[in-house]
Amino acid sequence: MCERYQLKLYVTGDTPRSQRAIANLYRLCDQELPGQYKITVIDVTKSPQLAETEHILVTPTLIKECPNPVQRIVGDLSDKETVLWGLNIGISLNKIEQ
Numbered sequence: 050m051c052e053r054y055q056l057k058l059y060v061t062g063d064t065p066r067s068q069r070a071i072a073n074l075y076r077l078c079d080q081e082l083p084g085q086y087k088i089t090v091i092d093v094t095k096s097p098q099l100a101e102t103e104h105i106l107v108t109p110t111l112i113k114e115c116p117n118p119v120q121r122i123v124g125d126l127s128d129k130e131t132v133l134w135g136l137n138i139g140i141s142l143n144k145i146e147q
Contacts, residue, residue, distance in 0.1 A: 051115035054078070054086040054136070061108040062094050066125055070109035073126040081138050111135075 058074055060067035071090055078086045093100040093108055103112065113120040113136050122135040 052085075053115075054082055054113065055115035056086060056088045056136075057103075057112045057114060058088060058090050059093055059100055059103070059105045059108050059110045059112070060090060062092060067092075067109060069127065070111075070125045073132075074111065077126065077129060077132055081133065113137075 056074070056078070058070060060070060074088060078088065091099050093105060107123050109123070109125060111122040111126060111132075113122075116137075118137075120135050120137070122132055126132050
């Protein structure tokens with residue numbers, strides 16, 4: 050069992066889209082999971098072997114490794130409700146559809 054959320058964010062270089070995804074993820078985690086998360090940011094241009102191992106085809110891609118189930122979210126993570134739902138953090142699908 051995990052004590053904290055283990056998140057990996059794959060980005061491509063220091064682009065505006067990558068920066069936005071990183072900022073959005075840290076903001077969301079600070080608000081919803083204070084002190085309960087670990088984020089690892091991986092630049093696929095510097096670590097292509099990690100991206101290949103994880104089958105990363107598009108960036109930004111967020112992988113929630115722990116707690117189970119493993120989840121993937123693609124995009125700049127600007128849609129908070131979708132990210133919360135994808136990470137299984139206290140939000141129901143009904144709330145998203147409203």
